Amino acid sequence: MKFLFGGKGGVGKTTISATFALMLAKTRPTLLVSSDPAHSLADIFGQPIGSSEKKITLPAQFKGELRVLELDVQKSLERYKETTRQKLANLNINFDFDFDKYIDKLSATPGAYENALFDQFADLLLSDRDDRLVFDTAPTGETLHLIQSADLIDQWIEIIISAREGVLKLKKLYNGSADDAIIDELREMKSKFQGVAKMLRQPQTHLIFVLTPEKLAVEETRRSLETLQKSRFPVRGLIVNRILPEDVSAATPFLKHQKKYLQAIRQKWQNLILGEIPWWRDEPEGLSQLIPFAENLRRTKLGNFVK
Amino acid sequence: MKHIKKTDSVLRRAMNNVSGFWRASASETLYRHLKKDIRKKEDLFLALCFGDLLGLPIPTYITLKLLPHLISELPDWRRRFSRKRSKLWEAFEEFNKEF
Ligand SMILES: Nc1ncnc2c1ncn2[C@@H]1O[C@H](COP(=O)(O)OP(=O)(O)O)[C@@H](O)[C@H]1O
Ligand SMILES: [Mg+2]
Numbered sequence A: 001m002k003f004l005f006g007g008k009g010g011v012g013k014t015t016i017s018a019t020f021a022l023m024l025a026k027t028r029p030t031l032l033v034s035s036d037p038a039h040s041l042a043d044i045f046g047q048p049i050g051s052s053e054k055k056i057t058l059p060a061q062f063k064g065e066l067r068v069l070e071l072d073v074q075k076s077l078e079r080y081k082e083t084t085r086q087k088l089a090n091l092n093i094n095f096d097f098d099f100d101k102y103i104d105k106l107s108a109t110p111g112a113y114e115n116a117l118f119d120q121f122a123d124l125l126l127s128d129r130d131d132r133l134v135f136d137t138a139p140t141g142e143t144l145h146l147i148q149s150a151d152l153i154d155q156w157i158e159i160i161i162s163a164r165e166g167v168l169k170l171k172k173l174y175n176g177s178a179d180d181a182i183i184d185e186l187r188e189m190k191s192k193f194q195g196v197a198k199m200l201r202q203p204q205t206h207l208i209f210v211l212t213p214e215k216l217a218v219e220e221t222r223r224s225l226e227t228l229q230k231s232r233f234p235v236r237g238l239i240v241n242r243i244l245p246e247d248v249s250a251a252t253p254f255l256k257h258q259k260k261y262l263q264a265i266r267q268k269w270q271n272l273i274l275g276e277i278p279w280w281r282d283e284p285e286g287l288s289q290l291i292p293f294a295e296n297l298r299r300t301k302l303g304n305f306v307k
Numbered sequence B: 001m002k003h004i005k006k007t008d009s010v011l012r013r014a015m016n017n018v019s020g021f022w023r024a025s026a027s028e029t030l031y032r033h034l035k036k037d038i039r040k041k042e043d044l045f046l047a048l049c050f051g052d053l054l055g056l057p058i059p060t061y062i063t064l065k066l067l068p069h070l071i072s073e074l075p076d077w078r079r080r081f082s083r084k085r086s087k088l089w090e091a092f093e094e095f096n097k098e099f
Helices: A013-025 A041-045 A073-091 A099-108 A110-126 A142-148 A150-175 A181-199 A215-230 A253-268 A287-298 A301-306 B002-017 B025-049 B060-071 B074-083 B087-098
Strands: A002-006 A030-034 A066-070 A132-136 A205-211 A237-243 A273-278
Touching (some): A013 A030, A013 A066, A013 A132, A013 A287, A073 A099, A073 A110, A073 B060, A150 A181, A150 B060, A181 B060, A205 A215, A215 A253, B025 B060
Parallel strands (some): A002 A132, A030 A066, A030 A132
16 A cells, blocks of 8 residues: 655645554554655654664564655666766767767756656555555646656656667567567657656555645645646645644634634535644754654544554 | 668678678678668667657657667767768757856
8 A cells, every 4th residue: 555645835845744654563564765965764763864774673562563664766866877987987988069068957946856756656655565554645746747747757668669669670680689668668758758747647556645624735735636636636635733822812813814724625625634733832853752643644534544 | 761771772682692602702892781771770779768868858868778789889970970060960069068
């Protein structure tokens, strides 16, 4: 099963997905992945985490296995650049075209970051590992954009595949060989895009949005739901986070606003709401906080996944 | 296109008639034709791969993914490029000037 948490910055994606992963880990090994370049999982678990999978040390009474991973897209782009350069250097030819500069230019485009993130995301999403996967800040922004442009990329891949096949057909007549690393790479790209698009539409994949009862969060959620609907990616539901209790002074204008947006959310997305999470008095950080905080999540429909 | 199809069918007939025939000296012409056609197709393929230099809106994803593979083919088409000034060659030179 795969869970992807999206939403505006600051609404509580990291808090919710980390807590949820912790909850899932009790019943089945779980991997929590963050794709936010400004990682905060280390803060939330109070343990150093890096770009390779790390097992979280859990309290003795807490049975379960939770592993965490913070994707480092920039690092993998640098590595790509380095190996590509190395290949070029190994050829040891004097080519008038400045490939170094070209590689630099290509990998500095916003698209390149998006692409590298997509690749890491896709590899995890499509791997046939049998633990549960929870994505913090999964494909709302960049990645989703890339998936939405999958159609366009798909068309280009198709064109280039047929151009390559044109070469190969004649080459085969020429020297009988049909092996080609390029056509393999192209077909792999194609199947990756199709695989991700398909996986996101599977019933065992849950795309969940976190929002707070605030104007900007509500608007961003509405926009995201619309785009996702257009590209026919089903959103499983919403978690409304950080709801102030009724007993704080009713005079605070903040509470008044919150009530307004909370009502709007309940009206508009009645069927999508998986649960509402109260404002936690302390910062939900560190395992000693997350474990009690998880009770809030257990009471929502997300709790059904650990029954 | 037409030219390639013609070579294709002529070649196939030749191969059907006498096996191993087409590498013989009599088939040198065919062989040369085929080589030329491959180059033409390769040029088209490369122009697409480096399409961004030619102003085609090809996604960087594809170029970045193919680049390491294309690099291993470089020695081959470098020779061709310097001999013949193609559109792609001009685009490469343009890029060099620009940056
Ligand atoms: N239910 C809650 N009650 C109180 N504070 C919360 C709650 N959920 C999240 N927070 C706090 O809000 C801040 C932003 O949460 P975070 O999970 O980092 O958001 P995001 O990942 O969406 O940017 C953090 O300081 C977090 O501790
Ligand atoms: Mg976060």
